[in-house]
Structures are given as structure tokens and as C-alpha cells.
Amino acid sequence: MAARRSSDWGFPRWRGYGSSRDTVEVRLCDRHGCDQPGKCPAPKSPNSKDRWYFCEKHAAEYNKGWDYFEGLDKEEAARRAKSEQAENAGYAEAQHYGWGGSGDGSRSADEMRALEVFELEADADFDAIKREWRARAKKVHPDVKPGDADAAAEFQKLQLSYEILKSAEERREWRG
Known part of the structure; x- marks a missing residue:
């Protein structure tokens, strides 16, 4: 039987520097049925040293409702x-x-605060955001309530929140 040639010869090397052929133990996601690597530690309960280890998708799901x-x-x-x-x-x-x-893993903290202004859930699509913005803006628009400082401040808050969500939606569309 001929000796097997090492893959650690020549330039460039055929395997990475510092790597070995030994098996590497990979911890799987603690979510039942998931076979992705569990790279994201999450506390099992507040102030506990015990941790779950989730993949990125399940870590985002776990952290969604965490206060x-x-x-x-x-x-x-x-x-x-x-x-x-x-x-x-x-x-x-x-x-x-x-x-x-x-954030909740799918939206940034700024987007979450903007959604709170519209009183929408984190999974609201952009059409729902646009409908809510139009409905609320019609009620407090400076043309509808001229001279009302509270309405003007509310309109500015709505406008800023909408711009944050609109630019985030454009970034998502651009990324594909």
C-alpha cells in the first residue's frame, strides 16, 4: 500500500495554515430540529450563567420579545x-x-422606534406603514390644522418616522 501524500506541500498550500485534519466539534443550535451551528449564546433566564446556543435565525427569534x-x-x-x-x-x-x-434581528432599533410611533408590529410590511402614515398625516397636516403647534410637532414626528422606515425599505430592496 502506497503512502498517501500530504496536502501540506508546495505553494500555495492546499489547506489553510494552522488547520489540521482532526475533526472539529461543532455545537449545534439548541432549537429542536435545527442543524445549523449554534454560535450565538443567549441566557436561559435573567441573571443566569446558563446559556442556550442558537444559530443567528433562532437567536433573533429568541431575543425578539426580550426586555x-x-x-x-x-x-x-x-x-x-x-x-x-x-x-x-x-x-x-x-x-x-x-x-x-x-433591534429584533430583522429591524434596527431606530426602525422599531419608528414603528412604535405608528403603533405597528415589527413584521408590518411597507404598504401597511405607508397606509398608516397617510391616515395619520392627514389628521395633523399643517394645511388641515394651521397654527396648531402640537399638530405640527406630531406631523414632524410622523414624517421623520416614515423617512426612517422608507430608507430602510430602500436599503432592503437594494440588497435584494
Whole structure:
């Protein structure tokens, strides 16, 4: 029987530097029936050291309903949200890579706040967003309520929220 030639010869090397032929143990996603690698640790309960390990899809699903500020007073929650936003600001320029900070996994935190203005769910499609924006904007438009400062402020809030959601939708369409 002839000796098998190593794939570790010549230039370029036929396998990566530092790699080996030994088997590598891969932890699978803890979600029942999922066969993807579980790379995203998630706490089993608040303040617990025990972790689930999910794939990215199931980690986003798990974190969707998680309230990170539960049990905190308003000032402490605002302080933590501000520090989290400051930490995520460094990643804002990486939005074109498909991720851009905290959110439910499918939308950014800014998009989630904009959806709250319209009182819509996170999975609302853009047609529903547009319908809600038009309905609400018609009620508080400066032409309908001239001289009303509260209506003007509400209209600006609606307009800003709509612009955030519109630009996010355009980015999604552009990415394909």
C-alpha cells in the first residue's frame, strides 16, 4: 500500500495554515430540529450563567420579545439605552454589511422606534406603514390644522418616522 501524500506541500498550500485534519466539534443550535451551528449564546433566564446556543435565525427569534430593561426605573433604563446606543454608534457605518445594531434581528432599533410611533408590529410590511402614515398625516397636516403647534410637532414626528422606515425599505430592496 502506497503512502498517501500530504496536502501540506508546495505553494500555495492546499489547506489553510494552522488547520489540521482532526475533526472539529461543532455545537449545534439548541432549537429542536435545527442543524445549523449554534454560535450565538443567549441566557436561559435573567441573571443566569446558563446559556442556550442558537444559530443567528433562532437567536433573533429568541431575543425578539426580550426586555433588557425589565425591572429598572425610567432614569436607569434611559441611561443604559443611551450607553447601548453610544456603543452601537461605531457599527452604524457597517449597516451596508447587513447588520446595524440592536433591534429584533430583522429591524434596527431606530426602525422599531419608528414603528412604535405608528403603533405597528415589527413584521408590518411597507404598504401597511405607508397606509398608516397617510391616515395619520392627514389628521395633523399643517394645511388641515394651521397654527396648531402640537399638530405640527406630531406631523414632524410622523414624517421623520416614515423617512426612517422608507430608507430602510430602500436599503432592503437594494440588497435584494
